[in-house]
Amino acid sequence: MTCVAPVVAVDIGGTKIALALVSEAGDLLAEQVVATATVPDPQAVWAPLAAALARLPLHPGEPYDVGIGTAGPINTPAGTVSPVNIPGWRDFPLVARVAEAVRSATGTPGEVVLAGDGHCIALGEHWLGAGRGLHTMVGMVISTGIGGGAVVDDQLFTGSTGNAVHVGHTSVNAWGERCVCGCHGCVEMYARGPALVTAARARGWSGTDGEQLTGSARAGDPVALAAIDHGMRAAAAGIAATATQLDIDTFVIGGGLAKAGAVVFEPLRRHLGDFAALPYVQGLELRPAELPNAGLLGAASLALSVTGRGPLRSRP
Numbered sequence: 001m002t003c004v005a006p007v008v009a010v011d012i013g014g015t016k017i018a019l020a021l022v023s024e025a026g027d028l029l030a031e032q033v034v035a036t037a038t039v040p041d042p043q044a045v046w047a048p049l050a051a052a053l054a055r056l057p058l059h060p061g062e063p064y065d066v067g068i069g070t071a072g073p074i075n076t077p078a079g080t081v082s083p084v085n086i087p088g089w090r091d092f093p094l095v096a097r098v099a100e101a102v103r104s105a106t107g108t109p110g111e112v113v114l115a116g117d118g119h120c121i122a123l124g125e126h127w128l129g130a131g132r133g134l135h136t137m138v139g140m141v142i143s144t145g146i147g148g149g150a151v152v153d154d155q156l157f158t159g160s161t162g163n164a165v166h167v168g169h170t171s172v173n174a175w176g177e178r179c180v181c182g183c184h185g186c187v188e189m190y191a192r193g194p195a196l197v198t199a200a201r202a203r204g205w206s207g208t209d210g211e212q213l214t215g216s217a218r219a220g221d222p223v224a225l226a227a228i229d230h231g232m233r234a235a236a237a238g239i240a241a242t243a244t245q246l247d248i249d250t251f252v253i254g255g256g257l258a259k260a261g262a263v264v265f266e267p268l269r270r271h272l273g274d275f276a277a278l279p280y281v282q283g284l285e286l287r288p289a290e291l292p293n294a295g296l297l298g299a300a301s302l303a304l305s306v307t308g309r310g311p312l313r314s315r316p
């Protein structure tokens with residue numbers, strides 16, 4: 001008999017954790033959202049997640065596979081996570097804990113698959129968003145941070161530890177200042193929302209967040225326009241470097257800042273022309289993301305792939 005059980009998707013961010021029971025068609029059958037604890041206590045972060053998992057309507061005896069997308073870094077071979085913005089979790093054995101929680105709720109083991117949040121956003125857009133119908137693409141987020149992931153021939157390109165295609169921490173300035181990651185001149189230092197806000201404020205703009213900044217830019221404020229232009233030049237350099245390395249011609253871009261639309265995409269595309277120079281990357285296409293919950297759906301896509309369902313090729 002074909003397995004028709006829905007899957008459990010978990011999307012873990014620095015401010016909230018979302019869980020959902022997701023059907024094979026991508027419908028959210030039940031959803032739970034809890035706040036992410038920011039205290040340095042692993043149990044304080046885990047307990048609300050476990051409680052939310054227990055509130056999902058899981059039927060005893062049915063096998064539920066689980067996909068988890070989380071802020072990184074992660075270690076997929078070890079099943080552990082150490083998200084920079086969740087100080088309570090360092091080498092936290094998330095896969096084992098979730099597997100145990102699902103087994104205790106249903107009495108039946110399910111497989112738990114872990115991926116980075118950027119990877120899950122790529123998977124979500126590949127399945128039901130702007131990457132529908134594409135077999136190979138990069139998904140990216142330009143927001144408080146900058147992340148990404150690649151789907152290659154309908155499989156997630158994980159890399160050895162699950163952190164591949166980390167566009168935000170690709171250096172675009174070898175002489176730049178040191179980044180929080182230890183490298184120098186990373187894309188994220190220049191193109192993340194808070195960096196644009198800081199740059200604009202230093203030149204007299206009085207707003208406080210990225211949404212206000214893109215609003216000011218839309219209204220024609222020259223300082224806001226210049227700050228976005230400067231940041232998107234770094235993002236464009238990072239995108240071109242990634243495309244040049246991977247030879248992938250479609251990037252789907254979402255996240256808080258990218259949601260502002262043309263005011264961000266116009267400078268991004270213009271600067272891209274300066275960096276995507278080799279013939280095979282000159283046709284590089286940047287598409288706005290379509291889904292508000294790509295990370296959660298991407299985690300579901302990953303879970304469905306365990307039993308050969310969903311849009312991904314079965315894993316070997």
Ligand SMILES: [Zn+2]
Pocket residue numbers: 168169170179180181182183184186188
């Ligand atoms: Zn960095």
